[in-house]
Amino acid sequence: MALSVPNFVRLRDYQLTPLPNGSVLLQQGRSVSRYVEGTGPNSVVRANLVKGRHEIKKKLVTVSREEGAACFNTWTRAGQAFTTRRLDDILNLTAEGDARQAAVKPEQHGQPFYDLQVYRKTLHCSGQGNCRRQCGGLGGCIDGCQGPRNRMDKTHKCDFKVHISATLTDVKLGYRRLTVEGEHVPTDVDLVPPKVRELRPAEEVKDTMRVQREKFGTTAVKVVRALLADVPCNPEVNSRYVPREKQVKRFLERTDMLLRTGADKAPFA
Incomplete structure (x- = not known):
């Protein structure tokens, strides 16, 4: 069953473009968080996703907050300032990034030549429901399982991931690319997601x-x-x-x- 969401969460056609490879192109900002949390496929929105690896080329892009964003943390470590990265963050090219993007050649075989990926964020399924674990258990570990390899291992409870990325041209045009990887359960098993x-x-x-x-x-x-x-x-x-x-x-x-x-x-x- 699709998730019931408020009307303001629903995306308009110009905010979402399906791509031939199964990915989607989203307008940056609220469209990204609304797709992941409310209007995307059940495999995405009916899961509690946790943040994983985050990469950004700071020399080429800057990050700012979407208007109205209020929930984020800031902290300092070893004299360096850090802040929580949100799904609806806004990316803009730096002067160097703009120059690099201007050198991108016309599209060939569906992708622009030399279009560098400058942003990538991975979300992992938390494994709630009957997700298959790496040890083979469904919704729980099998007897004798030693659990995750380490505290940073976010794939033991479920192999399903959501990748959100952007190339130089995507940032220039104000887009994010969203791709899913893996699956919650085997194809012959019905998914039982967390309760709403x-x-x-x-x-x-x-x-x-x-x-x-x-x-x-x-x-x-x-x-x-x-x-x-x-x-x-x-x-x-x-x-x-x-x-x-x-x-x-x-x-x-x-x-x-x-x-x-x-x-x-x-x-x-």
């Missing part, structure tokens, strides 16, 4: 919760009521866009800690 009330809140919903808490001191109960009124999901309410009160309360507690300490070090839900 177990999905993690969308980025835009977390923005709303953080702003309401910072400006108005809103309680978890009031946040849920407001979301039910403002972003109805019919016929099926799901926690992607109307989180459970427990999820909201936990998120607001973390927001309060950041406001109280002034240190953006706690990860968000």
